[in-house]
Amino acid sequence: MAKVVISLTMSLDGFIAGPGDDFDHPLGARNGMKLFDWYTSGTGPGVNNDGRFKPKGKNQEVVEEMFAMAGASLTGRRTYDIAGGWNGTHPVNGVPVVVLTHRPPKVVPQGKSKFMFTDDIAEGVRVAKTAAGDKDVGIAGASVAQQCLKAGLVDEIYIHIAPMLLGDGVRLFDHLGDDSIDLEFIDAITTPEATHLRYRVRR
Amino acid sequence: MAKVVISLTMSLDGFIAGPGDDFDHPLGARNGMKLFDWYTSGTGPGVNNDGRFKPKGKNQEVVEEMFAMAGASLTGRRTYDIAGGWNGTHPVNGVPVVVLTHRPPKVVPQGKSKFMFTDDIAEGVRVAKTAAGDKDVGIAGASVAQQCLKAGLVDEIYIHIAPMLLGDGVRLFDHLGDDSIDLEFIDAITTPEATHLRYRVRR
Numbered sequence: 001m002a003k004v005v006i007s008l009t010m011s012l013d014g015f016i017a018g019p020g021d022d023f024d025h026p027l028g029a030r031n032g033m034k035l036f037d038w039y040t041s042g043t044g045p046g047v048n049n050d051g052r053f054k055p056k057g058k059n060q061e062v063v064e065e066m067f068a069m070a071g072a073s074l075t076g077r078r079t080y081d082i083a084g085g086w087n088g089t090h091p092v093n094g095v096p097v098v099v100l101t102h103r104p105p106k107v108v109p110q111g112k113s114k115f116m117f118t119d120d121i122a123e124g125v126r127v128a129k130t131a132a133g134d135k136d137v138g139i140a141g142a143s144v145a146q147q148c149l150k151a152g153l154v155d156e157i158y159i160h161i162a163p164m165l166l167g168d169g170v171r172l173f174d175h176l177g178d179d180s181i182d183l184e185f186i187d188a189i190t191t192p193e194a195t196h197l198r199y200r201v202r203r
Numbered sequence: 204m205a206k207v208v209i210s211l212t213m214s215l216d217g218f219i220a221g222p223g224d225d226f227d228h229p230l231g232a233r234n235g236m237k238l239f240d241w242y243t244s245g246t247g248p249g250v251n252n253d254g255r256f257k258p259k260g261k262n263q264e265v266v267e268e269m270f271a272m273a274g275a276s277l278t279g280r281r282t283y284d285i286a287g288g289w290n291g292t293h294p295v296n297g298v299p300v301v302v303l304t305h306r307p308p309k310v311v312p313q314g315k316s317k318f319m320f321t322d323d324i325a326e327g328v329r330v331a332k333t334a335a336g337d338k339d340v341g342i343a344g345a346s347v348a349q350q351c352l353k354a355g356l357v358d359e360i361y362i363h364i365a366p367m368l369l370g371d372g373v374r375l376f377d378h379l380g381d382d383s384i385d386l387e388f389i390d391a392i393t394t395p396e397a398t399h400l401r402y403r404v405r406r
Contacts, residue, residue, distance in 0.1 A: 018381070034385075149368070161400070163388045167380050173215065178370045179234075180368060180369050181370070188393040191388075199215070
């Protein structure tokens with residue numbers, strides 16, 4: 001059964017993008033791009049097809065394992081738009097992508113990824129799990145992550161903390177209400193470029 | 204020369220206290236107390252005088268080192284009030300306490316700690332550094348931490364991440380503006396009870 005995992009890179013102050021994120025600046029108009037330095041700080045041949053991801057040291061294992069476990073992506077319409085639908089091929093193995101939206105686009109870029117659209121969060125998780133098979137559903141985007149957390153639909157949180165304070169931008173953990181959620185620490189991988197913290201969500 | 208260190212326990216979503224923190228509920232009216240579970244999860248004799256701090260495993264080393272390095276505390280008036288002036292003795296070795304306030308209290312509880320009051324953040328840091336000698340100035344309280352970060356007065360950030368999402372409460376990293384601050388990873392100590400991340404603030 002597929003696990004639902006929030007796997008995102010976050011500044012120590014909780015932002016997954018800087019202010020002013022849009023199509024031309026997917027991680028914010030300034031500073032936000034540094035969040036992803038850990039993906040590109042190495043000198044190796046690169047993990048993915050286009051060779052953009054060249055993590056250094058133990059970060060390489062982290063990314064390889066994330067790629068190996070990726071079964072489907074569950075994302076919001078805003079992230080889908082900002083990414084331009086990834087030109088039809090999700091950067092992680094061209095996995096299928098489920099997009100939460102009230103307005104499915106009329107035209108979808110053609111590539112390796114299959115795209116599915118729904119306006120119901122529980123349905124989105126169900127569809128993504130089926131698509132993922134025995135691999136993971138990765139949640140991308142703050143709003144979808146928050147909706148899934150509030151609905152009790154998240155199994156694990158895998159946060160990659162970049163060594164910076166962004167000050168402003170898109171907060172990952174926000175609008176969660178004031179009920180606390182207990183986490184169970186699974187493991188951590190620490191490198192100078194990023195700290196990778198994995199938790200199980202207690203239900 | 205004393206270092207100025209933000210050393211605080213934070214939930215993964217960035218809160219150092221839950222909602223409704225006051226004198227009777229220093230970490231918030233509900234849930235917030237769990238933030239400090241890592242201080243008390245062991246069965247040993249306890250680190251501090253009253254035996255309240257009983258960290259488990261490697262957390263014990265973390266707290267012992269924090270106690271050994273504590274030279275002075277720099278805090279805000281709100282934290283001072285909520286803590287009731289610690290009855291005159293700061294829980295960490297009774298270190299001297301510098302309180303940032305525009306309204307110095309007329310009566311100060313008598314104990315081991317020397318209390319100093321100022322309304323100027325740079326002056327507060329200067330006084331606390333002198334009091335700390337060759338040990339660290341620990342910053343307690345979100346507002347003072349934010350003011351010191353914005354003024355470029357922080358040397359290190361030592362965050363103890365508790366395995367929980369609080370959802371609401373007092374955010375540590377907030378109101379920082381949109382200039383990012385680069386951090387340099389120093390080290391990490393990971394335990395199931397808390398992840399201790401230490402960074403140098405790049406100037």
